Amino acid sequence: MKLDGYDVDPGDLVYDLFFGDGIVRNLTADGRAVVAFGPRAFTYNESGVGQHGKRSLYWHNPILLVPMKSETQWGLQRALNQAIAQTLRPGAN
Known part of the structure; x- marks a missing residue:
């Protein structure tokens, strides 16, 4: 899986507009990333789209x-x- 052209690997630090700083826990067989935010985890596709239906995952805070x-x-x-x-x-x- 890639995000903005860069490989996503377990342990990578990422940023979600709703949840803040997170860490990639693992990649799924269908090419998605599971990202942990403290005790919660959410799955994202290569476009950075998770449960909200719009892009929210980035490498860093985009603001x-x-x-x-x-x-x-x-x-x-x-x-x-x-x-x-x-x-x-x-x-x-």
């Missing part, structure tokens, strides 16, 4: 900045962040 109110300024922030992410993402170049 890096406070969004701007202006749609124009927010659009610029998003474009810059996406350009940086594409440059750093494995296989992007």
Whole structure:
């Protein structure tokens, strides 16, 4: 299993938008990751989608900045962040 182009392995540290810091417990036969958050554990697919039906699992907390109110300024922030992410993402170049 990969998450954002990187291999997911048992013991990896990850971050869920709802539960915070977690650790990959194991991988399932169907290519999902079981992630533990203290005594609770949830299963995620390669898109980082778990029980909430929308992506919530990332390698780190994805919130890096406070969004701007202006749609124009927010659009610029998003474009810059996406350009940086594409440059750093494995296989992007």
